[in-house]
Amino acid sequence: MLAAVTAAEAGADVTVLERNPYAGKKLRITGKGRCNVTNNCSPREVVEATTSNPKFLFGAVNRFGPSDVMAFFESAGVPLKTERGRRVFPASDRATDIRDAMVERMREAAVKVKYNVRVTGIEESEGTWTVRAVSNGERRTIGADRVILATGGVSYPATGSTGDGHRMLAKLGVRVTELKPSLVPIVTKEDFSPLSGLTLKNVRLTATHAADMVYAEMGEMMFTHFGVTGPLVLSASANMQRHAPEDYRLSVDLKPALSPEELDRRLASDFAKYAARDMVNASADLMPKSLIPFVLAQAGVDPREKAGSLTKEERAAIGGALSGFRITPVDFRPIEEAIITSGGADVREIDPRTMEVKAHPGLYVIGELLDVNAYTGGFNLQIAFSTAHAAGVAAAERMKN
Numbered sequence: 001m002l003a004a005v006t007a008a009e010a011g012a013d014v015t016v017l018e019r020n021p022y023a024g025k026k027l028r029i030t031g032k033g034r035c036n037v038t039n040n041c042s043p044r045e046v047v048e049a050t051t052s053n054p055k056f057l058f059g060a061v062n063r064f065g066p067s068d069v070m071a072f073f074e075s076a077g078v079p080l081k082t083e084r085g086r087r088v089f090p091a092s093d094r095a096t097d098i099r100d101a102m103v104e105r106m107r108e109a110a111v112k113v114k115y116n117v118r119v120t121g122i123e124e125s126e127g128t129w130t131v132r133a134v135s136n137g138e139r140r141t142i143g144a145d146r147v148i149l150a151t152g153g154v155s156y157p158a159t160g161s162t163g164d165g166h167r168m169l170a171k172l173g174v175r176v177t178e179l180k181p182s183l184v185p186i187v188t189k190e191d192f193s194p195l196s197g198l199t200l201k202n203v204r205l206t207a208t209h210a211a212d213m214v215y216a217e218m219g220e221m222m223f224t225h226f227g228v229t230g231p232l233v234l235s236a237s238a239n240m241q242r243h244a245p246e247d248y249r250l251s252v253d254l255k256p257a258l259s260p261e262e263l264d265r266r267l268a269s270d271f272a273k274y275a276a277r278d279m280v281n282a283s284a285d286l287m288p289k290s291l292i293p294f295v296l297a298q299a300g301v302d303p304r305e306k307a308g309s310l311t312k313e314e315r316a317a318i319g320g321a322l323s324g325f326r327i328t329p330v331d332f333r334p335i336e337e338a339i340i341t342s343g344g345a346d347v348r349e350i351d352p353r354t355m356e357v358k359a360h361p362g363l364y365v366i367g368e369l370l371d372v373n374a375y376t377g378g379f380n381l382q383i384a385f386s387t388a389h390a391a392g393v394a395a396a397e398r399m400k401n
């Protein structure tokens with residue numbers, strides 16, 4: 001939609017083909033229905049938050065960055081607000097306001113939008129393109145001087161992003177890197193179902209591969225019937241892409257504000273105070289009740305042991321389990337449940353200034369279809385907007401030549 005508006009405002013005659021009966025089906029569910037539309041940060045910080053191929057994004061995000069995205073929506077009549085972590089949302093908390101503004105901007109720019117048209121293939125011949133599509137069961141072909149492919153990733157396929165664009169690119173000989181789930185909940189070896197729904201706030205999650213620390217951040221996470229999820233876990237998953245998920249280890253510091261000595265003093269004082277109680281009851285001031293059996297199990301302490309009879313070694317083991325609560329990943333949840341698809345059109349085949357496929361002049365690839373993705377925080381939509389803007393400008397420019 002942004003590529004269409006940009007190209008049309010630059011003078012191109014633009015038609016959008018959308019397989020759904022309405023625009024922005026995924027956009028409507030972003031940010032839990034509130035749409036975290038960008039991050040109120042500098043272009044450099046967007047690049048820093050990009051986990052795959054950040055350098056590719058540099059030029060595009062410098063030319064159309066977060067402040068441009070914010071100006072675009074504010075000038076379209078959508079007041080915005082910035083929340084914790086500089087996440088930008090519509091002031092109304094309604095993702096549909098963002099979607100509606102884009103549809104309105106397309107209308108103002110005289111973009112023709114055709115719904116219920118599923119593109120099935122694109123072919124090039126002597127500098128022009130034939131777009132093959134199916135609409136209401138009928139085959140159609142549409143001629144175009146330029147084609148901007150913006151079919152998204154393969155996550156949440158019910159929104160329309162089912163990988164058609166990847167298949168079209170592969171058919172044209174454009175390399176597509178392996179598609180994997182990213183920003184995705186993690187399935188664990190441990191059965192955390194008794195903790196399902198428990199949210200941990202202000203904890204520190206660390207992900208390691210062998211001796212390498214690949215992620216460490218403070219924030220919020222949640223236990224579920226299959227394992228763990230929440231902002232920290234989703235972000236960690238974006239850094240667990242190089243190897244199989246089971247090759248990583250996760251560890252949670254439940255008491256990141258306390259040094260090991262402070263934590264031990266705190267444990268000693270609690271256990272002295274509740275000396276006559278079972279460990280399972282003596283630990284209630286230290287952590288959520290449902291977590292106690294898990295921490296004690298990791299520490300190798302019998303929950304029925306009296307707090308007063310705890311040895312120094314056992315206390316140290318509890319301290320260790322609290323500051324390094326172990327979680328063993330066995331898999332990611334399926335790609336269908338991932339916020340983002342990692343992998344996509346190989347950026348080495350794309351001109352980073354224009355998003356044009358080097359081997360196919362006149363064909364542009366943007367958004368999640370590219371092998372460029374980032375953390376949560378509005379960065380993925382920003383990537384879509386920056387690359388869309390670059391392609392919109394370039395495609396319209398080429399039309400003039």
Ligand SMILES: Cc1cc2nc3c(=O)[nH]c(=O)nc-3n(C[C@H](O)[C@H](O)[C@H](O)COP(=O)(O)OP(=O)(O)OC[C@H]3O[C@@H](n4cnc5c(N)ncnc54)[C@H](O)[C@@H]3O)c2cc1C
Nearest residue numbers: 019030031036118119151152160161164367368378380381
């Ligand atoms: C639950 C969820 C929440 C998210 N929240 C946020 C958030 O708050 N902030 C953020 O920055 N990112 C968020 N994301 C990620 C963000 O939504 C995507 O990165 C972004 O939508 C990608 O934009 P896109 O235009 O490339 O693809 P999409 O938004 O997936 O759009 C692709 C469009 O192409 C259409 N299409 C596909 N194939 C065809 C075809 N063959 N013919 C015609 N049309 C076709 C689809 O119907 C769809 O409308 C979220 C993702 C999910 C799943």
